[in-house]
Amino acid sequence: MDWDWESDEDETYTAYHEAGHAVVGCALGAQIDHVMLSQASVYDDLEDDLPRRFGDCLVNWGRVDPNHPWQQQRELLTILAGPIAEWLYREEDADEIDVTSWHLDWQQAEQCVRTMHAQPERQRRILGDAISRLKRLIAEPPVWPAVAALADELSIGDPIDGERVAEIVRFWWRRSGF
Template sequence: MMTIDDDETYTAYHEAGHAVIGYALGGHIESVGMYAEADEWLPERFGDCHVNWGPMDPHVDWQRQREILTILAGPVAEMIYRSEKLHPAGFPPWQHDWHWAWQRSATWAPQPGPRRVLLESLIVWLHAHLSRDDCWAAVAAVADELLAHEYLDSDQLADTLAFWIRDRV
């Protein structure tokens, strides 16, 4: 039986996954929090990670790719922590991430079959990357900080992320 503490730990690892990959891919992580209220873009949810990419051109593939990787990194980090291979499209807590990645990849892969293959290949890549010792240590460090403080701003994240993620894309 899952307890509230388990949900909080899963959320911390999920949000840490977003933060670590977003940072590694060149984003500025403005904040990560354990709880998030509904806003004009997103429903009420367990956690939230705000990544600032700077000026974005939606027609530039590498910009779209890093955004999609960051979106999918939350479910993948949680998947690794859980030691379960769940699909984001079919696991209710991750469906919003899947839906968002699905929408962001529409112009890149307009047909549903190839788009699903693309997103699933990104999940496989993320799983391998996040499972590396150095990357997983970064995820665990951010998750621990989140569990201790529930909310981290960019200054609180900067030292932890810079220590573990030395080579940014």
């Protein structure tokens, strides 16, 4: 008997997206409280072209100064890591990133950058530099194998706690000699 399972691309894209947030956040020192995929969405009744599967990654920075430049950088990189990991998985054109598909992350990133610098031109440069850096970092070991491993586990459907995320990150960092 042949089983013909339909692949759920939206689920896979979301798994890579959330894994990107979790792995980069964890690598930058955050505690990941949980990361998961969710069937339910407040957007279900909206446009038909929106994906039906959404995820959640709860990043906990602990007691930090939110105005410290290093903290602002960590938050910006973690916010953008989800969309960049998804974008890399989709193997889309290297110069084209469709921000409409991850508008909530983009809004968070813009808000974060506004706290970093008041001048719009400087804000755009900070965003561009962060995106360029993440494209290079996420695409290479140890980050990409860690993202892929976590995305695979997320695809099973159970929420993943922060300790498991940290185990995956430690495993791939050790394998890569970091």
